[in-house]
Every structure is written in structure tokens, then in C-alpha cells.
Amino acid sequence: MILFLLAYLGGVLTIVSPCILPVIPFVLARADRPFLSNGLPMLAGMALAFAVVASFASVAGGWVVSANQYGRIAALILLALFGLTLLFPALADRAMAPLVRVGARLSQVGDGKTDGSLLVPLVLGVATGFLWAPCAGPILGLILTGAALKGANATTTLLLLTYAAGAATSLALALVVGGRVFAAMKRSIGLGEWIRRGLGAAVLVAIAAIALGLDTGVLTNLSLTGTNAIEQGLLDRLHPRQNSVAMTGGSAEPAASGAADADLQSEGPMPPLDGAVQWLNSAPLSTESLKGKVVVVDFWTYSCINCLRSIPYVRAWAQKYRDHGLVVIGVHAPEFAFERDVGNVRKAISTFKIDYPVAVDNDYKIWQAFENEYWPAHYFVDASGNIRHHHFGEGDYAESERVIQKLLSQAGQRDVPGGMVAVNASGAEAPSVAADVKSPETYLGYDRSNRFGSPGGIVQDAAHTYAAGELQLNDWSLVGNWTIGPERATLNEPDGKIVYRFHARDLHLVLGPAEEGQPIRFRVAIDGKPPAAAHGMDVDANGEGSVTGQRLYQLIRDTGRVADHTFEIQFLDRGVQAYAFTFG
Numbered sequence: 268m269i270l271f272l273l274a275y276l277g278g279v280l281t282i283v284s285p286c287i288l289p290v291i292p293f294v295l296a297r298a299d300r301p302f303l304s305n306g307l308p309m310l311a312g313m314a315l316a317f318a319v320v321a322s323f324a325s326v327a328g329g330w331v332v333s334a335n336q337y338g339r340i341a342a343l344i345l346l347a348l349f350g351l352t353l354l355f356p357a358l359a360d361r362a363m364a365p366l367v368r369v370g371a372r373l374s375q376v377g378d379g380k381t382d383g384s385l386l387v388p389l390v391l392g393v394a395t396g397f398l399w400a401p402c403a404g405p406i407l408g409l410i411l412t413g414a415a416l417k418g419a420n421a422t423t424t425l426l427l428l429t430y431a432a433g434a435a436t437s438l439a440l441a442l443v444v445g446g447r448v449f450a451a452m453k454r455s456i457g458l459g460e461w462i463r464r465g466l467g468a469a470v471l472v473a474i475a476a477i478a479l480g481l482d483t484g485v486l487t488n489l490s491l492t493g494t495n496a497i498e499q500g501l502l503d504r505l506h507p508r509q510n511s512v513a514m515t516g517g518s519a520e521p522a523a524s525g526a527a528d529a530d531l532q533s534e535g536p537m538p539p540l541d542g543a544v545q546w547l548n549s550a551p552l553s554t555e556s557l558k559g560k561v562v563v564v565d566f567w568t569y570s571c572i573n574c575l576r577s578i579p580y581v582r583a584w585a586q587k588y589r590d591h592g593l594v595v596i597g598v599h600a601p602e603f604a605f606e607r608d609v610g611n612v613r614k615a616i617s618t619f620k621i622d623y624p625v626a627v628d629n630d631y632k633i634w635q636a637f638e639n640e641y642w643p644a645h646y647f648v649d650a651s652g653n654i655r656h657h658h659f660g661e662g663d664y665a666e667s668e669r670v671i672q673k674l675l676s677q678a679g680q681r682d683v684p685g686g687m688v689a690v691n692a693s694g695a696e697a698p699s700v701a702a703d704v705k706s707p708e709t710y711l712g713y714d715r716s717n718r719f720g721s722p723g724g725i726v727q728d729a730a731h732t733y734a735a736g737e738l739q740l741n742d743w744s745l746v747g748n749w750t751i752g753p754e755r756a757t758l759n760e761p762d763g764k765i766v767y768r769f770h771a772r773d774l775h776l777v778l779g780p781a782e783e784g785q786p787i788r789f790r791v792a793i794d795g796k797p798p799a800a801a802h803g804m805d806v807d808a809n810g811e812g813s814v815t816g817q818r819l820y821q822l823i824r825d826t827g828r829v830a831d832h833t834f835e836i837q838f839l840d841r842g843v844q845a846y847a848f849t850f851g
Contacts, residue, residue: 278433312392314431542632549624569615650678699851712754771850779817
């Protein structure tokens with residue numbers, strides 16, 4: 268219920284976001300008509316269309332994106348005709364333009380010149396819903412991330428519909444107020460025809476803005492400092508549990524101090540492990556076959572920096588307690604599409620020397636069974652099959668190990684090893700210092716991107732030449748010809764760059780080649796110079812390296828005092844795919 272309240276409030280807040288501006292002319296163009304028979308059906312159609320399209324787009328493949336593009340084109344044409352008939356009513360009388368006559372009929376219905384059908388405003392609302400691209404703040408991001416991870420379901424659609432209903436509520440208020448203003452103006456100074464034409468011009472301007480991508484580019488960037496802070500405040504108050512800690516510093520939910528010394532209450536039976544597309548390092552395991560064993564279930568994904576930093580501890584626990592009744596199970600739940608490739612997962616298991624069983628949970632069946640929301644997440648199960656403890660995010664490894672020791676002792680194991688494992692991790696697995704990390708995980712795909720600094724903003728799903736912008740801390744920009752998709756940015760021509768202003772010891776970037784087996788050379792600079800001693804494990808002191816596979820690359824490890832720096836990576840070859848920055 269809290270999520271539905273948040274969704275509604277997030278929708279209401281869109282009225283103060285610049286991304287709503289292109290939609291307002293479509294709504295106000297009918298402000299002088301009766302609200303119940305015109306405004307309300309239009310807003311209902313808009314909300315329904317947005318919820319349906321967004322539901323499918325968040326969980327489905329490219330065919331939905333393509334279908335939505337055709338729908339947007341049809342909606343642009345329909346609403347452009349509507350705007351033309353408002354601006355030039357004489358066009359409706361031309362027999363040589365049948366499509367314009369359709370647009371004229373759409374306009375005349377509201378004027379009472381034809382039968383007042385609810386169908387016309389409903390169709391206009393559906394067209395508006397296809398074109399509406401709300402600025403993706405924290406609340407909408409929470410809904411869409413949950414949809415992508417948990418799959419298509421009624422809850423996702425209802426949440427999106429609730430979000431759209433919140434936006435429709437704000438627009439309804441604007442429609443009612445606007446209707447009274449327009450009616451007063453028409454009565455007092457007889458400007459009805461000029462108001463009609465002005466609204467027609469506004470509709471055409473809005474169509475042009477949407478066609479040029481300004482609604483998802485410039486307006487999105489203008490909104491970043493607007494409603495996001497308000498939405499995040501609502502989330503912190505009403506939904507304090509973070510929606511994900513994937514590749515962000517720290518721990519989402521630290522264990523209570525002394526948890527292992529307290530009586531560990533049962534959190535319910537361990538859910539089934541059914542649904543993995545494949546098991547690696549083991550035959551498929553089941554809850555029944557694990558009875559009598561203490562089990563640690565580790566949810567991870569191989570490009571998540573938090574997951575990589577926790578793996579040395581999980582690996583050490585598996586080795587230390589294997590002969591004393593402990594079974595460690597890794598559940599690999601992908602965040603990016605390339606992490607669904609079982610071959611890539613197999614390579615990662617080899618790279619990180621994981622020898623315990625790993626369930627490849629590409630369909631999130633196990634993730635959903637555990638009702639999990641985090642990377643990494645650790646669940647501790649006793650010998651009777653009950654979850655007795657959990658921990659989300661990094662840290663508290665000693666406390667977690669004491670829980671393992673206690674559960675093994677309760678299971679009747681004798682001579683359980685004491686003390687804590689000694690981990691000396693290096694490279695990407697080395698722990699971070701939270702106080703030094705002032706830059707957040709940053710996605711380059713438009714579904715979850717923010718702080719984009721290139722002039723003109725993001726152009727979605729189309730090749731575009733970007734230029735560097737004036738960057739403040741945690742701003743980033745592209746240079747060169749790139750195509751920005753939902754989850755990644757792809758370089759179309761050689762010598763493209765990514766620039767980021769950051770504050771952290773380590774900088775990582777999730778990269779991959781567009782074509783497997785085609786290495787992509789790159790050159791890294793920090794504050795305009797080669798990194799020298801500050802180079803990461805995937806680049807040399809001169810800043811040179813290459814992208815050879817789809818994974819996380821450590822590019823900077825600063826050995827000096829941590830401060831604000833400007834990072835730049837130039838790709839000498841075309842075809843690189845860039846997904847996300849992470850820091851440590």
C-alpha cells in the first residue's frame with residue numbers, strides 16, 4: 268500500500284516537472300469543453316496508455332520498443348492533425364484532405380457540432396499517453412526497476428497506472444482552472460477564435476518538441492534538480508528500505524550488533540530453489556536435499572562491484588566450513604542483458620575462483636521466491652531449513668561468520684573452527700573506504716541515467732553527435748557520435764569519449780564490445796594526464812588498455828589523497844558499449 272501511495276504522489280509531482288510541458292497543450296486544447304464528457308475521458312485514456320506501454324517496455328524485448336515507436340508516430344500524426352484543425356478550421360472543408368477531415372471531426376465533437384461521443388477524447392488521450400515521457404525520478408525508477416526484476420505482473424501495471432493517475436489528477440486541476448479562465452475570456456472580450464488558434468499553435472509546437480526529442484533530452488535535464496529531491500524525501504520517509512544496493516557503496520541494511528549472540532529468530536522456511544536456467548559447479552540442488560545442512564545463499568551478479576568485494580569472504584567461508592556442514596550457494600541474478608549469457612557467467616566464476624554451486628537465475632525465479640531486492644544479499648539457513656538471519660549489501664562480515672558458527676553448532680557439528688577468516692583481497696575485490704566515496708553509481712542508458720552534462724541532453728535510440736559540457740561533481744558527458752539506448756550507450760565512430768567528474772579512490776566502468784572477439788582500444792586520462800601510479804588493474808600507467816569482454820573494468824585506483832578529479836576515457840575504435848560507472 269505504501270508503494271501505491273508513493274506512486275500516486277510521484278505522479279502528482281509531475282505537474283511541477285518540465286517534462287510535463289509538451290503534454291499540457293494537448294490537455295488545455297479541450298479546456299473549454301465539459302470536463303466529464305471530454306477532459307476526464309482524455310486523461311483516463313492517457314493514464315491507461317502510459318501504464319500499458321510502460322509495463323511492457325520495462326519487461327519485454329526490442330519488439331515492444333519498435334511497436335511503441337510506431338505508436339508514437341501515429342500519435343504524432345493524429346495530434347498534429349488535431350492542432351491543424353484548431354489553427355486552420357477551413358482545412359476541414361477540403362475534400363482533397365480526408366485525413367484532415369478526420370482531425371476536424373475530432374475538434375468539432377467538443378464544440379457540439381456533432382454527437383458528443385466519449386470515444387474522441389479517449390482516443391486523443393491514448394495518443395497523448397503514447398507521447399508522454401515523464402522525467403524518471405526516484406519513484407518512477409523504483410517502479411520500473413521492480414518491474415524489470417520481477418517480471419510482468421498485475422502489481423507493476425497497477426503501480427504505473429497509479430503513477431499516471433497522480434499525473435492525471437494534477438492535469439485535471441489545470442484543465443478545470445484553465446476552462447474557467449478561457450470561458451471568462453471568451454465572454455468578456457470575445458477572443459474565442461484566437462484562443463482556439465493559439466492552442467492549435469501550442470499543440471503543433473509541442474508535437475515539434477516531442478519529435479525532436481526535447482521532451483526526453485533538454486527537459487529531462489532541467490528537471491534533475493526539481494522534483495527528484497522531493498521524491499527522494501518521500502521515499503526516505505515512506506519507504507526507507509532502499510530498492511537496490513547494486514554497485515553502490517556501503518551496506519543497505521547493517522546487521523544488528525551482536526546478532527550472532529542473540530537468539531536468532533526464524534524468518535520462515537527457505538523458499539524453493541526451482542527455476543534456475545542452469546546450475547554451475549554442481550547438479551541442481553533443492554531445499555529437500557539440503558536438509559541437515561547449514562546453507563548460505565548469496566545473491567550476486569558479476570558486474571556488481573559490491574558483489575565482487577563480498578565474494579572473497581563468501582569464498583573463504585565456503586572453504587573454511589565445507590567439511591563442517593556448510594553449503595554455500597551463489598544465485599547469479601543478472602542486472603544487464605549480457606549477464607544472462609551463461610558463458611559470461613562461467614568465465615566470471617573462473618576469474619573469481621568460485622568453486623561452490625551457482626544457480627543461474629536468469630528468469631529471477633529464485634530472486635522472486637526469496638522476495639529479494641538487493642545485490643549482494645546473504646541469507647543464512649539452519650539445518651532444519653529455516654532462514655535465521657540475512658544481510659544486505661557489503662560489510663559486517665565478522666558478524667555474519669559468527670552466525671554461521673552458531674548455526675553449525677546448533678546443528679550438532681563438533682569442532683567448528685573459531686576465529687574469523689583472513690581476507691587479503693586485491694583489484695576490484697579490495698574493500699572500499701566509504702568516507703572517501705562521494706560519487707554514486709551512474710547508469711549511461713536513458714532508463715536510469717542522471718546528471719548528463721552534454722549540451723542538448725540525451726537523444727534516445729538514435730545516433731547523435733555529443734559535445735563535452737561544463738561538469739560539476741558527479742556530472743558526466745559524451746563526446747563523439749553515440750547511440751544511447753535504455754541500458755547502455757554505444758559508440759558509432761572511433762575516437763569517442765566519456766568524461767566524468769568524480770570523487771573516489773577507485774573508478775570502475777562496465778563495458779563490452781558490440782561484437783564478440785573484436786577488442787576495442789582505449790586511452791584513460793585523469794585531470795588531462797595519464798594516470799601513472801593511479802591506474803587501475805585494467806589499464807597501464809600510460810592509460811592504455813582494451814575492452815575484450817563484457818564485464819566491469821577497474822580504470823582508476825588513486826594511491827594519493829582522494830579528491831575531486833576529471834576522468835576521461837577515449838575509445839580508439841568504434842563499437843564499445845558502456846553501461847555504468849561504479850566507485851570505491
